[in-house]
Amino acid sequence: MNNILVLGAGYTGMMAATGIARRTTAAAVTLLNPTAVFNERLRQHQAAVGQDLGAHSIPDLVAPAGVRFVQGRAARIDADARRVPLDDGRELAYDLLVYAVGSATPATPHAFTVDDPAFAEALRANADGVLTVCGAGLTGIEAAAEAAETYPGLKVRLLSRGAPGTMMGPKARAYLTAALDRLGVEVRTGTAVARVLPGAVELEGGERLPTDVTLWTTGVAYSRLAADAGIAVDPDGRVATDAALRSTSHPEVFAIGDAAAIRQAYGTVHGTCQSGIPSAAHTAESVVRLLRGKAPRPFRFGYVHQPVSLGRKDAVIQFTRPDDTPGRWYLTGRAAVAYKEAVSSSPLKFYRARTAIPARMTGRTGGRRNPVPAR
Ligand SMILES: Cc1cc2nc3c(=O)[nH]c(=O)nc-3n(C[C@H](O)[C@H](O)[C@H](O)COP(=O)(O)OP(=O)(O)OC[C@H]3O[C@@H](n4cnc5c(N)ncnc54)[C@H](O)[C@@H]3O)c2cc1C
Incomplete structure (x- = not known):
């Protein structure tokens, strides 16, 4: 039960892996990612135009929490045997799997995507x-x-x-x-x-x-890993989850971030770091609850903002209702630049924190406007 494998070291996989390892010594947490350098997707548009963002080493970020990092790419998931063969022939076993492989912009002939160096x-x-x-x-x-x-x-x-x-x-x-x-x-x-x-x-x-x-820059492509493994997915290929973010077909699999179809009272959450980090922190708490023989709690999330940078000197932040519709307040200019920078830099601070960040501190639940959806 205590062998935890986290697939993908994007914003959410990093948060889940460090969050579990910081909460308990009863679990062995392994984090798998194709690269050892963390991809700051929130700043992808900056990297795309050639700005030097510095390189953050994933092993250096997660080692202090006690997470074992493995560099490699999952070739498939053997959900029956609870094993993940890698594309170089190695294999990783798990008792609980956290599926956090994210999303990508689909490739189009004769065009670049922001992910393309x-x-x-x-x-x-x-x-x-x-x-x-x-x-x-x-x-x-x-x-x-x-x-x-x-x-x-x-x-x-x-x-x-x-x-x-x-x-x-x-x-x-x-x-x-x-x-x-x-x-x-x-x-x-x-x-x-x-x-x-x-x-x-x-x-x-x-x-x-x-x-x-x-x-x-349009469209979203999801990995076929889950679908090919027989794990239930929505029509887009995101893992179908229950109220506690467990796969509806394979309860030993949690799905978080862009790769998960997360239902709330107002609809399915669209992929953002804003929703992904709370889904990861919640899953870290759920995994530890399971290890202690307790049932995971339902996940509730409400949006806060739509932050948009407009170059390095300007930005606009639209504050929202929990269902992501715009509210009355918005921020512009220097204040918005500072706000956006705080948003973009906060995940790395979470991973480096000496203690686990409580899930309730990472996002808004939406209160009574967002009751837990009926199954
Ligand atoms: C330019 C840009 C700006 C954005 N700005 C914002 C913003 O201001 N606010 C906001 O909330 N969101 C923003 N987003 C969205 C946000 O970046 C994503 O929602 C977030 O990155 C999702 O995190 P994730 O961990 O689910 O997936 P990802 O960050 O996509 O990470 C997935 C990880 O899984 C790895 N992986 C994939 N396949 C495999 C495999 N087979 N084996 C092992 N590992 C694998 C990938 O290499 C990657 O490291 C922005 C996105 C972009 C592109």
Whole structure:
């Protein structure tokens, strides 16, 4: 029962592994990840344009908590034998598995994603050219702003079906629009991309926009590991979870972060670090409860904010209701930059903390607006 394997050392796997190990010495916690350097996805748009974020070693971060780190990639999950074969032939066994393999932006021919290190090089080589960003979700907005600020000679074009920031209230959205305009980002709304070609983006309707570099930011791809193992997944491939974040088909598997379909009273939680960290801290507490013969408690989460950076000198934070609809309050300018920086740096502080961070300190439950969903 006490052999715990955490798959994936993103924000949530790191939080779960260190959280379990700091709460109990009765468990042997192993954390598996393909790289030994932690990927700060909250700052991916900064790394994507070539900013040096420094390298944080996963083994150095988790060793003080007593977590064993294994560098490698899970090739599959043998859910019956409770073993995970790696793609190099090694194998890891588990009693309890924490599934935290995250998500990625799907690859599109002739376009980069923010995860692609070659994007920074392409930008540098085309600093006076044209960058076309496909998709004006938060990643597209943040990447477009960052690129425009870093390369003033670059013409940045942001293509979007709807207006950027549609999820925000009108005032925060107006601020965001003005900031993109100030940075010289050309926003084209009402556009749907048909395909990306070498040197051009073709819109539905046939118009071709010449481009030197194209960044693709829309869509989400989920790992097939769980589905291929016969673990119940939702239509997108995220692990279907019960109220306590255990797999509905395999109770010895917990699923957290982007890779989990987490249901709340207002709907399924969409992948954010904001929701992922509380799901991981909650799972750490649940695993320890199980080891002590107690039942895990239901997970409740309510959103707090939509933080959007607009280059290094500006940002806008829309505060939200628990169901992620915009509230009255928003923050802009320097105060928003400081807020966003506090948000982005807090996970590393959690991993380095000497004691486990209580789950209730990592997120909002949503109170009476968000009762535990019926099964
Ligand atoms: C540019 C950008 C900005 C963002 N800004 C915000 C923000 O301001 N606020 C916010 O709340 N969220 C933000 N997000 C979303 C946030 O980054 C994700 O929700 C978060 O990273 C999810 O964490 P995770 O641990 O579930 O997955 P991930 O961070 O994706 O980590 C998954 C880990 O699993 C590993 N893995 C995958 N497959 C395997 C395998 N087969 N074997 C072993 N390991 C594997 C991966 O290598 C990775 O290390 C942003 C995302 C991006 C891209």
